[in-house]
Amino acid sequence: VCVCVLQGKPLQESLGEVTYSASFLEWFSEEARRIYGDIVPSSANNRKVLLLKQPVGVASIITPWNFPSAMITRKVGAALAAGCTVVVKPAEDTPLSALALAELADQAGIPPGVVNVVPCSRDRTPSVGQVLCSDPLVAKISFTGSTATGKVLLKMAADTVKRVSMELGGHAPFIVFNSADVGKAVGGAMASKFRNSGQTCVCSNRFLVQSGIYDRFVEQLSRAMDSELRLGHGAEPNTTLGPLINSRAAEKVVHQISDAVSQGATVLKGGKRLDGSFMQPTLLAGVTTNMLCTKEETFGPLVPIIRFETEEEALAIANGTDVGLAGYFYSQDVGQIWRVAEALEVGMVGVNEGLLSTPEAAFGGIKQSGLGREGSMYGVHEYLEVKYMCFGGLKP
16 A cells, blocks of 8 residues: 555556555575575695675665665565665655555564665755765665656765665666567566566667568557557556656656657657646657667666667667667577677666566666665675685694
8 A cells, every 4th residue: 555655556556566565575584594605725735715705884875755665675585684784864755665664674573773764855865875985884875766866875885984785777678579479568668668667777769660570560569559548546446557656757757758759759658748737648750869768767667668670770779879788689580689688788688578577586787777686695795795705733
């Protein structure tokens, strides 16, 4: 209910997020048993070389509004598994999920002072963030949010040389090649684009469709949008698409649509802002790389489709950005699958798959999409130091 009411996510998606949140705690509780050190053979016969894994210490956890529960457990679960204590600053738009998780942690028997939550107003966010990122007692910062804010926090952390994990902005390409199963590609596009009304960092943002199947893909996607998307309040049972987080978010989508149309794009579906922060799901054709919607992350239900001719052209467009979080493509050509998967400049690739997040896999990006990884065994490593212990004076 906290997720649905404060964030606007449809109820079924909200319940899905709670399940997703719990899966991280389950995964990291198991992974805590597998934090192994190493005994390394020494070149000297009178000593032993040991590598110990130890917790980094206090971790500041700064989380976004779009997954107000799951983004906390993905970070806090790893930190607790490593033996760290945490101070969580949730997004000012969605603080209740964090407080509910803190209450559950207390009920579960986690000792006082291990999981701490510091909600604050928008006005106080900069000063609270300053303390969390610069206090000498803090050893580690984990942040999910925009690239611009991540750069500010990195500068704050630099003075005391803290460990940092940054999961920042994305601008995911979704490429459909001529060999693709068009029906499956449409299904993947719907799942990837419209989850949480397009407000996820791994949402497909730029749709590149090869000319041989362009018309078929656009037609089938248009039909799917008509049949599957129901705009409404998140608590209504038939709703599949809720409002955007606030009016500024809706204004950004409207601005991108207006910019695209002014440069020759055609609105095939939607295109209008409704009451409040509700935005019609929108399909644009005739999109070019000069348009704003192909240059910046949208965070809304906008599908801009670019026609391309060759694999090389698609890769050049997909990689022509300074961020690289996720990328998706559909193809049934095995050789092409390997080529494109290796050539895409992203941290995560969905091959014939539109949803790729799972606790077992490493989540993170390259370029200006961030530093470090979350989830998987690598997520725990972000909260560990390796201490080298040389045990000498032994009798050979």
